[in-house]
Amino acid sequence: MPDFLFRFDANQRVGAGHLMRCVALIEGLLERSYSVRVQGDISKPYSDRLEQLGVLRVDNDHKINAKCIFIDDYRDLSELISEEQTHAPVVIFEDNGHRSSPAVKLVISAFGNKLQLKHRYPNARICCGIGYLSFRAEIQRAKIQNRVQHLNVTTGNLVGMAQQMKVIITFGATVQQDLINRVIRVLDGILHESCAVTVYAPVEFNFPDCDRPIYFEPITEAFFRNVVTADLVICAAGQTFLELLYIGIPVVGLVIATNQIDCATHLRSLGATVIEFLDSLEAELTQILLEKWPRLHKNTTEIINEFNESGERNKQISTRIQDLIGYRETELLSHLSNLIL
Structure with missing residues (x-):
């Protein structure tokens, strides 16, 4: 037994x-x-x-x-x-x-x-x-990897990073084709042309026509090793959202199920970025990107100060969660x- x-x-x-x-x-x-x-x-x-x-x-x-x-x-x-x-x-x-x-x-x-x-x-x-x-051991390792990566970032290579910016969209194991495509359309209208978009999902499906390629990756155990290099992740406001905040990854959480409301409310009180009502997704996500992550659509010459400010904001939220969890x-x-x- x-x-x-x-x-x-x-x-x-x-x-x-x-x-x-x-x-x-x-x-x-x-x-x-x-x-x-x-x-x-x-x-x-x-x-x-x-x-x-x-x-x-x-x-x-x-x-x-x-x-x-x-x-x-x-x-x-x-x-x-x-x-x-x-x-x-x-x-x-x-x-x-x-x-x-x-x-x-x-x-x-x-x-x-x-x-x-x-x-x-x-x-x-x-x-x-x-x-x-x-958090499981995989998340602990990803947090260390993210910390090491940011320690290795220097002013000299920040401008180069602008040429390899990437945004990740994932809603985990659930199939959310319509929601993912809504997010893609918002991103395509705002992001800098050099910014790549990758969708992690359980199955591949047709993406909307865009001015940039949209990449698909299946969800595997390598996800958290890859996600630490993202400039922004958009995901459901559940377990993955909590884990990414803990690691220190820039992330926007979307409430896609009723059992995520309490989690999202609590994490928003710690400084996390949450979209609670999907009816206003396009307007809210556009405003969030313009206000909080202008680096993703500004000229590369403006990257350095914003990278430091964004990194400090993520570090503060990560520390708050680390102290609590x-x-x-x-x-x-x-x-x-x-x-x-």
């Missing part, structure tokens, strides 16, 4: 945010020699991440027992826990605001209301706050350990 069974999906329908935040905890548990299994609808390339960690996946039809069940899924708990598993303590990551179960012994919620959660889960320990989030990871892992004693 494994110590922990994680239940989550990662595919084109729900995205990969559930996987990414669970991986950080799985890494911590594996380092402490606990056994972990994963169950859920997980498509490539996300299933490859689990294989690289050495974590075994369990077929969805198999009712496996575990000492503790960890759920990062918004469906009703009765759909996720079989009768054979009801004896095990349950941990849930975030919540949809409508569930309740006496089997839940620990609730982790970065942006939830502690009193409301305690009312629904009276038998559970409630861990609320962004401090209970943590992860400082309770050890405490959280201790709570998980206690559940299987």
Whole structure:
């Protein structure tokens, strides 16, 4: 019987945010020699991440027992826990605001209301706050890579950087063709002609006619190694948004799902750039680009001061998030350990 069974999906329908935040905890548990299994609808390339960690996946039809069940899924708990598993303590990551179960012994919620959660889960320990989030090793490495890259930037090569500016668009594992094409049209009307645009998506599709080539890249494990060289990333205001801010990448987050609203609101209070209403996407994104990233459309002679100002702004936001996130990871892992004693 494994110590922990994680239940989550990662595919084109729900995205990969559930996987990414669970991986950080799985890494911590594996380092402490606990056994972990994963169950859920997980498509490539996300299933490859689990294989690289050495974590075994369990077929969805198999009712496996575990000492503790960890759920990062918004469906009703009765759909996720079989009768054979009801004896095990349950941990849930975030919540949809409508569930309740006496089997839940620990609730982790970065942006939830502690009193409301305690009312629904009276038998559970409630861990609320962004401090209970943590980042997987891949993100830690990307942050170091980004820091080294900026240390190597000198005034002498800043002008040269203007000739290789690039903007990345990604909405993770979900297919958002119409939204991506709306963003592309805005960028094409504003960006400097030397600025390249790359779309990271699970599948390739037709882009609108533009004055510049639009490049497609599949989402692979190399994404975060490549993204640190971007001058700007436009993504959904979820897990990837949070990770990019932590790394120190210039980023605009778009709220494309209701479960991203609380995250976006909190991160905006820390200085992050968020577009909450997609109905006004074109107008808001245009204004943001003109005001916050003029380097992407100005003459290259104006690059130096703006690069320094933009870099300092990103560094400040990254530092704020670094100070808030992860400082309770050890405490959280201790709570998980206690559940299987």
